[in-house]
Amino acid sequence: MLTSLLAMAALAPKTWYGPATATFSVEFGGNPYDPEQNDVRVRFLGDKGEPIERIAYYDGNGAYKAVLVAERPGRYMATMIRNGKPSTQPANEGVIEIKNPLPRGFIRPDTVNRNRFRWDNQEVYYPVGFNLGWQNGDLPPIPKQIEKMAANGVNWTRIWSSSWDGKNPWWPQEDPEAIADELWAPALGKWEAVIRACDAYGVPFQMVLFNHGSFSSRVNPNWPDHPWNAAKGGFLKDAADFFTDKEAKRRTKMWLRYAVARYAASPSLMAWELFNEVEWVDARYANRWGDIAAWHKEMAAYIRELDPYDHMVTTSSHMEEKEMWATMDYYQPHTYPPDVLSAIGGASLPQDKPGFFGEFGPPNLEAPDLRQRIRDGIYGGMLANQAGAGMFWFWDHVEKKDLYGEFKNAAKVLQLSGLANRPNARPTAVRVTTPGRADLSFGPGLGWGKTTNGTLSVPSGLSPGVLAGLSGYLQSSTGNNSAMAAPMVFQVDAPQAGTLTVKIGQSSKGGAKLNALVNGKSVSARDFPAAEKDADINVEFKVPFPAGRSEVRLENTGADWVRIDRFTFSGLAPQASAMALTEADWAVVRLTVASGAPTPLKLDLGALGLTDGTFSAVLMDLEKGGSASSALEIKNGTVRDLSLTSADSVLILKKG
Numbered sequence: 001m002l003t004s005l006l007a008m009a010a011l012a013p014k015t016w017y018g019p020a021t022a023t024f025s026v027e028f029g030g031n032p033y034d035p036e037q038n039d040v041r042v043r044f045l046g047d048k049g050e051p052i053e054r055i056a057y058y059d060g061n062g063a064y065k066a067v068l069v070a071e072r073p074g075r076y077m078a079t080m081i082r083n084g085k086p087s088t089q090p091a092n093e094g095v096i097e098i099k100n101p102l103p104r105g106f107i108r109p110d111t112v113n114r115n116r117f118r119w120d121n122q123e124v125y126y127p128v129g130f131n132l133g134w135q136n137g138d139l140p141p142i143p144k145q146i147e148k149m150a151a152n153g154v155n156w157t158r159i160w161s162s163s164w165d166g167k168n169p170w171w172p173q174e175d176p177e178a179i180a181d182e183l184w185a186p187a188l189g190k191w192e193a194v195i196r197a198c199d200a201y202g203v204p205f206q207m208v209l210f211n212h213g214s215f216s217s218r219v220n221p222n223w224p225d226h227p228w229n230a231a232k233g234g235f236l237k238d239a240a241d242f243f244t245d246k247e248a249k250r251r252t253k254m255w256l257r258y259a260v261a262r263y264a265a266s267p268s269l270m271a272w273e274l275f276n277e278v279e280w281v282d283a284r285y286a287n288r289w290g291d292i293a294a295w296h297k298e299m300a301a302y303i304r305e306l307d308p309y310d311h312m313v314t315t316s317s318h319m320e321e322k323e324m325w326a327t328m329d330y331y332q333p334h335t336y337p338p339d340v341l342s343a344i345g346g347a348s349l350p351q352d353k354p355g356f357f358g359e360f361g362p363p364n365l366e367a368p369d370l371r372q373r374i375r376d377g378i379y380g381g382m383l384a385n386q387a388g389a390g391m392f393w394f395w396d397h398v399e400k401k402d403l404y405g406e407f408k409n410a411a412k413v414l415q416l417s418g419l420a421n422r423p424n425a426r427p428t429a430v431r432v433t434t435p436g437r438a439d440l441s442f443g444p445g446l447g448w449g450k451t452t453n454g455t456l457s458v459p460s461g462l463s464p465g466v467l468a469g470l471s472g473y474l475q476s477s478t479g480n481n482s483a484m485a486a487p488m489v490f491q492v493d494a495p496q497a498g499t500l501t502v503k504i505g506q507s508s509k510g511g512a513k514l515n516a517l518v519n520g521k522s523v524s525a526r527d528f529p530a531a532e533k534d535a536d537i538n539v540e541f542k543v544p545f546p547a548g549r550s551e552v553r554l555e556n557t558g559a560d561w562v563r564i565d566r567f568t569f570s571g572l573a574p575q576a577s578a579m580a581l582t583e584a585d586w587a588v589v590r591l592t593v594a595s596g597a598p599t600p601l602k603l604d605l606g607a608l609g610l611t612d613g614t615f616s617a618v619l620m621d622l623e624k625g626g627s628a629s630s631a632l633e634i635k636n637g638t639v640r641d642l643s644l645t646s647a648d649s650v651l652i653l654k655k656g
Helices: 002-010 142-151 185-201 239-243 246-263 289-306 340-345 370-383 395-400 404-417
Strands: 017-024 040-046 051-055 064-070 074-082 095-098 107-109 117-119 157-160 205-208 269-273 312-314 426-428 431-433 437-442 455-458 488-494 498-507 512-518 521-528 535-545 548-556 562-574 576-583 586-593 601-606 613-621 627-634 639-644 648-655
Touching (some): 017 040, 051 064, 051 246, 142 185, 142 404, 239 246, 239 289, 246 289, 370 586, 535 548, 576 601, 639 648
Parallel strands (some): 269 312
Antiparallel strands (some): 040 074, 498 562
């Protein structure tokens, strides 16, 4: 009963008013960014006598400021407090007045539906978008890109505190006046411009406070150049000590406190992201996951203690470290697999809090099917009913190749379908019947890692959930990664003889040897010679298989790995495939026509799990962006004679 009452209370709409800023043109001795020397706060006294306290921040230009968003409109008198003592210094603005409500408030986890977020006004928030990590030199300024995102329906992005574009306040860029123990004001100003753009155009964002390369000497290593590195005159001898070193923690908290003071009033701030891909830092390779988890717990608690608006706190990493994720508000894995749809659509994310993929990317960004792979990530997350769509990483490709339309279409699908308001819908295995047959094509859903689903039934056992456990890296049983080695085995049931085409996308510098056995007999083999470095290749390895039941086995008997991007079995699939999210009176179905199949193509969709009757139907063309509406009759859970005119479509069905 108590739990129900608390949930109902959490669903009560809440209104915030503001923002307004109080400015105090004053400077003090000591480090203006260090709360141990200058703990500056502002107490706002409302016209009804209620005091509200906010942390103040130094603006880098001779003034301290505090931003107020409050639960009541009205006039407020601002008093500055330094190190616990009130100051007689008046605010430049005199009396502060706030009267404009924030349209929706701030974003929270939904306390009832664990796979959803909500605004304070109780509007469901379902994120669709792509990353905007940092300013690329050959792209428009980030605020202009944010404006373009909003114009194309994007309602989420993710931005880094990166050094190379001047947004890391602990990493000044060729500034002789920078002070080692103080935050770098130009970086703080750049963040201000970015956040103002997000607020102006209504694009929520995750603020990434630290990234893995800063404290890694192995993966995207920036540690050799980090100002905190003792080799560069800093105080840290080992990057792995970042998570435990007293001085590193002091400076980390200085940055977190400042970020809360200056930026927390932004309604577009979805969450503080403590780290990007923390699994790649040196501390992980030193097997210090306990230190990493403890740091996350400490810093999340510190932010929550300071943030008056209770923004969510998250991080990004693989999913294995449960202790670390326990203190985060939502899950945010990343994936770069051979098959994006299998990885995201087949992911088994924990159900105790929201989760979605904050980054994804296909193996080949220059492939002609890049748009389809982006859709795989977007709709893979949506139709798995995750808390958000999968989020594409490569914003430079979005801009240069004008891929904005993919996100505009996704926003339209979200709006037309009402998917955000269907938290209890379930992924459904749809039966597709077409006039002819096509090749069956799929890829591994797991990138670097050990295969958990090594034996697959073809064509009947290839759900995204199964493929998500198939690694694209075929390791040698005698190589450096022998612990991850496992053959790929397919139990094939074929009406006629055919050919398996294995697309190899990369070979290791150590070399490899691929061997194919059909019913225990070797039928194909290929050597991949050692080289100076890992090589991107585009090799097709052919394996004939007989009619009837057979076992096709792929082994690597060489020195190291090859990466397999795609498997294609000739003649084993319908001419179209479907992925669906359904309830008894509602469905969203993505329909993809196989390569080489004709359009228009007529097909039947069965096993939808829908009740019989008349449904309104919208068929969206993901290739051209148009849509057509009609009425469809569902009988025995089946749609008959549906005509597809596009190679990639979304069908939205609603009863009544």
